[in-house]
Amino acid sequence: MTATLERPAAARRVGAGTGPGRRRLRNRLTVLAFVAPAIIGFLVFFGYPLLATIFFSFTRADGLNPPVWVGLRNYVHLFVNDPVGRTAALNTLWLALVLTLLRVVFALGTASVLVRVRTGVGFFRTLFYLPSLAPPVAATLAFVFLFNPGTGPVNTALRWLGVDSPPGWFTDPTWAKPSLTLLMLWVSGELMIIMLAALLDVPVELHEAAALDGAGPLRRFWHVTLPSISPVLLFGVVNSVILALQFFTQAMVASAVAAGSADVVGNSKTLGYPGNATMTFPIWLYQQGFRQFNMGYAAAMCVLLFLVSFAGTAVLIRQMRNTSGLGEAR
Amino acid sequence: MTAVLPRRRPAAAYRRARGSTGFLEWVAIHSIALALGLMFLLPLVFVCLTAVMSDRQALTAELWPRQWQWANFVTVFEKAPLLTYLGNSLLYSGVATAGMLVSSVPAAYALARLRWRGRNLAFLAVVAAMMLPPQVVAVPLYLLWARLDLTGTVWPLVIPYLLGDFFSIFLLRQFFLTIPRDYVDAARADGCSEAGVLLRVIVPMARPGIAAAALFSFLYTWNDYFGPLLYTAERPESWTLSVALASFRGMHRVEWNLTMAATVLVMLPALVLFLVAQKTFVKGITFTGVKG
Amino acid sequence: MGSSCRPRHLSILMATLVTGLIGTACTTGGGVTTQPAPAPAPDEQVTVSVWSNFAHRELNGLNKVLDGFRAKHPNFTVESQGSQDDDKITQAIRGGNPPDVAISFATDFLGQFCSSGAWQDLGPYLERDAVDLDQIPDAVRDYTQYKGVRCAMPLLADVYGLYYNKELFDRAGISGPPKTLSELREMAERLTEFNPDGSIRVAGFVPDLKFYNHRPQMLAPHWGAHWQRADGTSGLSADPAWREFFTWHKELVDFYGRQRLSQFLASAGQQYSADNAFQQGKVAMMIDGEYRTAFIDEFTPDLPYGTAPFPVADDQPDRYGTGYTTGTIIGIPRGAKNPGAAWELVSYLTTDTDALVELANSIKNVPTTKSALTSPKLSVDENFRTFLEIFAHPRLVSSPASPNGGAYVKFTEDFATRYLSGEVSDLDEGLRKLDEQINAHNELSGN
Known part of the structure; x- marks a missing residue:
């Protein structure tokens, strides 16, 4: 297939010359054909639920009976009367900042290691990606077990290394979110593979030219690698923000395991354990909508989450574009 | 020749740019990789060890099996028709991935390299579409599928992928953007139609990215629990493996040894797929390695 | 599965989209029957x-x-x-x-x-x-x-009752299970054993409201504490029994030392595994359901244990023998x-x-x-x-009718965590706020 690329000018045809009007029409039809399914998908799987959610957010609804219009009451409750919701929002913001940053850096770092490995390439890739292959519940359970403060091998190793009082990890309110972040780095294989694919895509000539100019590895990374992978970097950032904002399954399972109740994930006792340190906004929202039948309130939370996510991401994309041309290569 | 349309030889780039490839550096890189690999592996060792424990030992502080209960792998087959579920999982993941490719690759290309009014807005829409928490979207969508009388089938899971998966569109668009515009322009100048450009230039050049997108949508659907539970739980004959994983539970407790045994079995096909798919990246390297 | 299905489904999809938006008042059929079928x-x-x-x-x-x-x-x-x-x-x-x-x-x-x-x-x-x-x-x-x-x-x-370890009772020279809450505390202290480094080896009774089934719903009946006022609103601040309930736990937490207790809890085994702290002899007494007997039979059949009704407030001896269901x-x-x-x-x-x-x-x-x-x-x-x-028992207790999926339990557990870790200085004020929180939440669902 690459053969076509390698004899470019040879096959330059002239016959395609048509009037600009027909060309524009054809262009429009092409675009339409390319994006039509996605537009339908957008309307059905985003537009409809979003509108329904906005509507529900102004009602008292249980999802079973006709909703009752209550105006802004759900929003007022969210901002005034719901301390758990507030804690959850702060936790989610924390994750959006810390987890996003570390996940992108970590994925890029591991991908950079992988790209330099020459012996056993496939072996290492598979090894690094393996955690992401595992079903999340089992993977999370295993991870939390290894970090058990009393009996887990991690703290045993730390004590052996001379750390007197190693952290309580998932059982300690101050360590719970950092522990969750570690867990998510462990399963960041997806982003790592994406970064790897991007790194492998960097045109060789750029590196060669830079090397000829005498640029060291750091400068080459900064001036050659980063700009060429910037669209993928943008993906990594946005994807990580979304992941953090919608963080759900692993936090539910990790808190249940840490509370000693791996078997009853989702029980009110284990949600957010310890001390609501792992209570995320989506978890509380789900709890409201499904468990407590406050669909209207859950919808209001959802609208808020959506607005903040979208505004934040839009600003992020614009900033990255403006400051460094990130995200829109060439 | 390369002056007109440079080939891309990624690995070679690193190799050459690095200059000397000393033994020490080899050791350093590989030690880091090994250490990282060990960290990645450890919790999965826990999964595997639990899979061969007795029910009595599972989830205790004793991490090494007292007796190796290999029969667990047989028991899970006796307790759940895993082969039926395997078929359903393959159907769900296979159709969803194929559908994603057909619907999302063109859309991503249109977003990345075609000029049209509203393109930037459409891009923002794609980003926005990923931001509704699935747990909330589930309620209105479930009502929709229920009205179409499609709950209990695999369609509610698959159809969204036929209509463009936003995660994949976003990912693919970003990958397509890394392909220099010159290649596209040159192909257009050659008289290629946009479909031709897409198939002959973009798709081959972005193969690692496309492979990654396909792999992720396969694995995402493979491990997806919430969707299949919601839509197929009422008909056990359409359960997927991910749903079946939750079936080794009772009123109060889960049989973790069996759950982990089943987990290992569920991971195996995914692992095989990954081993095959990751060759897409390896090929890139060896190909350029020969030529470069 | 044929491709011919797709356009048809799509058109239905679009049609439903429109009607779905208007008719979100999902009338799911069946309805409420007054006549039995x-x-x-x-x-x-x-x-x-x-x-x-x-x-x-x-x-x-x-x-x-x-x-x-x-x-x-x-x-x-x-x-x-x-x-x-x-x-x-x-x-x-x-x-x-x-x-x-x-x-x-x-x-x-x-x-x-x-x-x-x-x-x-x-x-x-x-x-x-x-x-x-x-x-x-x-x-x-x-x-x-x-x-x-x-x-x-x-x-x-x-049904929930007291489980106690007979071997640990013998070792501490205690002949039978406690019947009152002050006996429970006194025995808990006598049964507790510390390691040389000060950490807890055996806890007599764990005063933490997230430990296994040590949950407020299961325990509260034994203090005679009521969740609701007569009008159905939350009544934790109105019932002095709740004050007793929380201070009883707090005093026992102070006996162990908060730090040592959290350390102990962090390495207590999983509730439904063979590592359950009671089944391992690391806890001398706990409250749990009747199903625990089956787990003990299965995982630790040699455990010398007994069961009894959970002890009750000293001033309400007639409650003894009852429990939560x-x-x-x-x-x-x-x-x-x-x-x-x-x-x-x-x-x-x-x-x-x-x-x-x-x-x-x-x-x-x-x-x-x-x-x-x-x-x-x-x-x-x-x-x-x-x-x-x-x-x-005629005075058997169950959870109060709650319109909100047990949100009151979640909020009470959260409050307990904060109170027991010393974050709440004024218990009465804290309970009042807890009531407000529960009531505000109930109003969300129109109750």
Whole structure:
């Protein structure tokens, strides 16, 4: 297939010359054909639920009976009367900042290691990606077990290394979110593979030219690698923000395991354990909508989450574009 | 020749740019990789060890099996028709991935390299579409599928992928953007139609990215629990493996040894797929390695 | 599966999109019936679907009992499906294609099930068939109805009592289980053993309200603490028993030392594994359900333990012998295709003595009618008998009817965590705020 690329000018045809009007029409039809399914998908799987959610957010609804219009009451409750919701929002913001940053850096770092490995390439890739292959519940359970403060091998190793009082990890309110972040780095294989694919895509000539100019590895990374992978970097950032904002399954399972109740994930006792340190906004929202039948309130939370996510991401994309041309290569 | 349309030889780039490839550096890189690999592996060792424990030992502080209960792998087959579920999982993941490719690759290309009014807005829409928490979207969508009388089938899971998966569109668009515009322009100048450009230039050049997108949508659907539970739980004959994983539970407790045994079995096909798919990246390297 | 399906589905999809937006007031059919649906004629072939969250051993137990039903009603076909969790059942009701019979462990959600009409009112059936509800203990009747609407029947119950380790009791020179809360605290301190480095080796009793089943609902009845005022609003600040409840726990926390206690808790084994701290002899006394006896039999059969009613407040000795109960509920969802037939099955499962006993024996729970409780066929050992006695106590307590899925429990547990870790300086003020929080939350759902 690459053969076509390698004899470019040879096959330059002239016959395609048509009037600009027909060309524009054809262009429009092409675009339409390319994006039509996605537009339908957008309307059905985003537009409809979003509108329904906005509507529900102004009602008292249980999802079973006709909703009752209550105006802004759900929003007022969210901002005034719901301390758990507030804690959850702060936790989610924390994750959006810390987890996003570390996940992108970590994925890029591991991908950079992988790209330099020459012996056993496939072996290492598979090894690094393996955690992401595992079903999340089992993977999370295993991870939390290894970090058990009393009996887990991690703290045993730390004590052996001379750390007197190693952290309580998932059982300690101050360590719970950092522990969750570690867990998510462990399963960041997806982003790592994406970064790897991007790194492998960097045109060789750029590196060669830079090397000829005498640029060291750091400068080459900064001036050659980063700009060429910037669209993928943008993906990594946005994807990580979304992941953090919608963080759900692993936090539910990790808190249940840490509370000693791996078997009853989702029980009110284990949600957010310890001390609501792992209570995320989506978890509380789900709890409201499904468990407590406050669909209207859950919808209001959802609208808020959506607005903040979208505004934040839009600003992020614009900033990255403006400051460094990130995200829109060439 | 390369002056007109440079080939891309990624690995070679690193190799050459690095200059000397000393033994020490080899050791350093590989030690880091090994250490990282060990960290990645450890919790999965826990999964595997639990899979061969007795029910009595599972989830205790004793991490090494007292007796190796290999029969667990047989028991899970006796307790759940895993082969039926395997078929359903393959159907769900296979159709969803194929559908994603057909619907999302063109859309991503249109977003990345075609000029049209509203393109930037459409891009923002794609980003926005990923931001509704699935747990909330589930309620209105479930009502929709229920009205179409499609709950209990695999369609509610698959159809969204036929209509463009936003995660994949976003990912693919970003990958397509890394392909220099010159290649596209040159192909257009050659008289290629946009479909031709897409198939002959973009798709081959972005193969690692496309492979990654396909792999992720396969694995995402493979491990997806919430969707299949919601839509197929009422008909056990359409359960997927991910749903079946939750079936080794009772009123109060889960049989973790069996759950982990089943987990290992569920991971195996995914692992095989990954081993095959990751060759897409390896090929890139060896190909350029020969030529470069 | 042919591709010809797609355009058709798409057009329906679009049509539904429009109507769906307008008609979000999902009228899922079935509706609330005031007239009971008639039972099927003996020669009428009917199919009844049953969803439960049972699996394997328990599901087999249920299915065997269902076989018994089919033997009596040959015209019935029963489709029993396990591993259906509550969220799934709720979604199916919302979508209008629920099972005929739903079995749930979630008594916390009963308020919504009944008040929203998600589960049908069984009143008309009970009246028509003149079912003797006196067979069911009062507390159990309470947790299966909400504001006078009975939308569920009890299908076996869980009862909570004291488990104590006889070997540790002997070592500390204590002859029998505590009967009052001050005895409990005193024994807890005597039974506690520390390691040389000051960490806890054996805890007499763990004063943490997230430890295993040491949850406020299970414990509160023994302080005589009430969740609600007479008007149904949250009443933790109005009932001095709650003050007692929290200070009792706080004092015991201070005895252990907060740091040492959290260290101990962090490495206590998983609740339902062989590493359970009580089963490992690391905890001398705990509150737990009758089903723990089955886990001890299975995982640590050599554990020398006893069971007893949980001790009660010193000034309320007449409460001794009672406890907290909750259980599995069964009902007919709104939109069930065959409610008349479904009721026949529900009625059989919840009132037929042999059926209840058989199920109780296979699942190791407490049967929920008086005649089943006294049935000679019920297999009972000494430790299990305690729970049957607690269950038969006239002052047995269940959770208050809650309209909001047990949000009050979550908030109370959160408060307990903060109070026990010393973050709340003014207990009365804290309880008042807790009441406000619970009430504000209840108002969300219009209650």
